[in-house]
Amino acid sequence: MDAWEVGAREEIRETLARYVHLVDRGRLDEATSLFAEDAMLEIGDGGAATGRAAIRALFARTGERLAAGGRRPFIRHHLSSIAVSVEGLETATAESYFLALGERGLDHWGRYRDRLVRREGCWLIAERRVRVDGRAPGSMLGAD
Numbered sequence: 093m094d095a096w097e098v099g100a101r102e103e104i105r106e107t108l109a110r111y112v113h114l115v116d117r118g119r120l121d122e123a124t125s126l127f128a129e130d131a132m133l134e135i136g137d138g139g140a141a142t143g144r145a146a147i148r149a150l151f152a153r154t155g156e157r158l159a160a161g162g163r164r165p166f167i168r169h170h171l172s173s174i175a176v177s178v179e180g181l182e183t184a185t186a187e188s189y190f191l192a193l194g195e196r197g198l199d200h201w202g203r204y205r206d207r208l209v210r211r212e213g214c215w216l217i218a219e220r221r222v223r224v225d226g227r228a229p230g231s232m233l234g235a236d
Contacts, residue, residue, distance in 0.1 A: 096181070097178045100178045100181075100184065100210070100215070101176045101178060103214075103215045104176050104178075104184055104186055104208055104215045105174055105176065107126055107208065107214075107215045107216070107217065108171060108174060108186060108188060108204070108206070109171060110126060111123055111126050111217070112169040112170075112171055112190070114126070115151070115169065116167055116168050116169055118155065120148060120151045120152060120155070121148065123151065124144050124147055124148040124151065125144075126216060126217055127144055127147055127216060127217045127218075127220075128209055128211060128216040128217065128218045129143065129144055130142070130143060130218075131143070131144065131147060131216070131217055131218050131219060131220070132218075132219045132220070133147045133150060133217075133219075133220050133222075134220070134221045134222065135150070135154075135222045136202075136222060136223055136224050138154065138222075139153075165194060165195065165232050166194055166195045167192055167193070167194055167199070167232070168192065168193045169190050169191070169192050170190065170191050170192075170193070171188050171189070171190050171204075172188065172189050172190075172191075173187075173188060173189045174186060174187075174188040175187045175188070181210065182209055182210040182211075183207070183208070183209055183210075184207075184208045184209075184210075184215070185205075185206060185207050185208070186204070186205075186206040186208060187203065187204070187205050187206070188203070188204045188206075189201070189202070189203055189204075190202060190203070190204060194231075194232055196228075196230065197228070198228050199227065199228055199231050199232055199233070200224050200226065200227040200228065200231050200232075200233050201224070201225055201226055201227075202222065202223045202224040202225040202226070203222075203223045203225065204220060204221070204222055205220070205221040205223070206218075206219065206220050206221075207219040207220075
């Protein structure tokens with residue numbers, strides 16, 4: 093593996109880690125900036141959006157739905173088993189598992205499947221497909 097590819101893999105892992113930290117903190121504008129301008133985000137049955145403005149709006153709607161219980165819920169996403177495939181100097185894919193903890197413990201878990209592009213010196217998410225594989229009883233995501 094060449095040095096540039098090692099660097100690319102580390103930068104991609106940093107992009108993915110920053111995403112979960114920013115979303116958990118409600119810093120939606122910064123989280124949205126990790127997506128390419130023409131990116132697509134698909135959240136299973138939770139909707140899809142194309143473009144940064146639409147992705148930002150999807151984040152906001154999701155936050156409002158989760159907060160409908162009276163206050164912003166505590167949530168911490170944990171990312172693991174990150175498999176990065178660098179396809180070229182400006183394209184890569186990544187697959188990872190996530191689990192989300194809430195105030196009562198494990199809340200939901202699933203997978204991210206990402207396509208990334210390098211633009212303006214940064215690795216950005218061009219396409220993210222989120223699959224929730226399971227949820228705990230009483231999950232903040234609601235019933236199946």
